[in-house]
Amino acid sequence: MNPLLFWLFSLLMLGFGVSVVVNRNPVASALSLVSSFLCLAALFVGLDAYFIGAIQVIVYAGAVMVLFLFIIMLLDLRAEERRKFNKVAFFGGGLVALAFAAQLIGVLGKHPRGDKPFPALNLPPGEQLNDLKHVGETLFTSHNLPFQVVGVLILVATIGVIVISKRELK
Amino acid sequence: MTLTLNHYLLVSGLLFTIGFAGVLLRRNIIIIFMCLELMLNAANLSLVAFSRFNVGPDGLPNFNAQVLVFFIITVAAAEVAVGLAIIVALFRARQTTNVEDISSMKF
Numbered sequence: 001m002n003p004l005l006f007w008l009f010s011l012l013m014l015g016f017g018v019s020v021v022v023n024r025n026p027v028a029s030a031l032s033l034v035s036s037f038l039c040l041a042a043l044f045v046g047l048d049a050y051f052i053g054a055i056q057v058i059v060y061a062g063a064v065m066v067l068f069l070f071i072i073m074l075l076d077l078r079a080e081e082r083r084k085f086n087k088v089a090f091f092g093g094g095l096v097a098l099a100f101a102a103q104l105i106g107v108l109g110k111h112p113r114g115d116k117p118f119p120a121l122n123l124p125p126g127e128q129l130n131d132l133k134h135v136g137e138t139l140f141t142s143h144n145l146p147f148q149v150v151g152v153l154i155l156v157a158t159i160g161v162i163v164i165s166k167r168e169l170k
Numbered sequence: 171m172t173l174t175l176n177h178y179l180l181v182s183g184l185l186f187t188i189g190f191a192g193v194l195l196r197r198n199i200i201i202i203f204m205c206l207e208l209m210l211n212a213a214n215l216s217l218v219a220f221s222r223f224n225v226g227p228d229g230l231p232n233f234n235a236q237v238l239v240f241f242i243i244t245v246a247a248a249e250v251a252v253g254l255a256i257i258v259a260l261f262r263a264r265q266t267t268n269v270e271d272i273s274s275m276k277f
Contacts, residue, residue, distance in 0.1 A: 003173050010181040017185055017208055021192035026200055033204050040185075040211055047178075047222040048231060052214075052239050059243050064207070064250050071254045072200060075261050093194030097187055104183040114175035118222055122229020131236070138233040139240065150244050157248035161255040 001046030009046070013039035026072045030065060037061045048121065051132045178219035186212035199260070199267045203253055210246050214239045 016036035023029045037060040044053035108114070121129060139147055185208060192205030221235035261267060 001173060003171055006173055006177065014181070014184055014188065017188040020201070020204055020208065021188060021196065026198065029201055029204060033207065036208070037211065040215060043178075043181075043215060044218055047218050049218045049221065049236055049239075052218055052236055052243075055240065055243055056214075059247055060207070060211070064247055067250055067254055068200070068204065071258060074258070075200075075267065077198075077200070077267060090195060093191065096194060097191035100190060101184065101187040104187070105180065108176050108180055108183070111176060111179075114179060114223075117172040117174055119225045121225060121231070129230070131231070131233070134230060134233045135236050135240065138237050142234070143237050143241075146241060150241055153245065154248050157252050161251050164252070164255040164259050 001043075006043070006046060009039045009042045012036075013043070026077045027069065030068045030072060033068070034061050034065045037065070048129055049131060050129075051135050175219055175223045179216055182212045182216040182219070185209075185215065197268050197270055199257055199269050199272075202269070203250075203257070207246065207250070210242060214242055217242075 013036050016032045016039065019032040020029045020036065023032060037056060041053040041056040041061070044050075044056055123129060189205040189208030189212060192208065193202050196202055196205065217235045217239050221231045221233065221239075224232040224235075226232060257267065260272065264272060266272065
């Protein structure tokens with residue numbers, strides 16, 4: 001991937017991620033989340049994972065975000081009013097997150113195996129990477145049982161959602 | 171300047187930190203849920219970067235990692251559906267999405 005494009009999409013993704021956290025209006029947060037996911041899909045495409053990039057756009061930027069926006073508008077959430085500011089919780093949480101980021105940067109600085117450029121793909125001349133075929137082959141040969149289990153999981157989730165939303169909470 | 175695996179891991183870690191900070195700092199349960207999605211996606215980014223970095227003897231990326239990302243996206247979609255249904259049930263019972271107002275175990 002072109003380093004310029006990598007930095008462009010990474011910074012956009014992180015910027016929209018920050019905007020998810022700091023926006024007071026839930027609709028603005030949800031729209032920032034969509035933009036962040038779209039930039040992430042661009043990073044996936046840059047890593048030659050075209051299929052993953054496509055399902056990222058379809059599932060996350062499409063289905064999941066529609067669900068989020070639908071719920072926000074169903075509950076009719078306004079921008080939250082300013083509450084009593086809990087200083088201890090705010091600075092404690094910020095400190096934990098900053099310490100986590102510092103640890104992470106420290107570990108990556110001492111990780112020489114990852115400090116190499118990405119190796120080139122070895123494809124037959126004149127051929128494009130057909131990653132959908134390979135992902136499908138791996139999915140249906142070596143990971144067939146987990147695939148079936150995920151199908152059952154989605155069925156259970158569908159039934160569970162119906163049960164949860166039908167039951168009258170008193 | 172060439173891109174290395176560490177660049178992707180750094181970006182993925184920063185995205186995870188943003189989601190983590192959001193879960194810790196925000197009080198709106200829907201925003202907390204969105205930040206959980208950010209953290210899942212940070213994990214996906216590092217998995218895809220590892221997949222592309224470990225080119226096998228056949229000259230292709232390691233597709234097992236991409237299958238794992240596929241599973242994560244599927245499970246996350248199911249999780250969002252169930253979680254939002256719970257939030258709607260909670261809102262119908264308590265008329266709030268602020269986690270500080272939902273502190274009792276039973277009501």
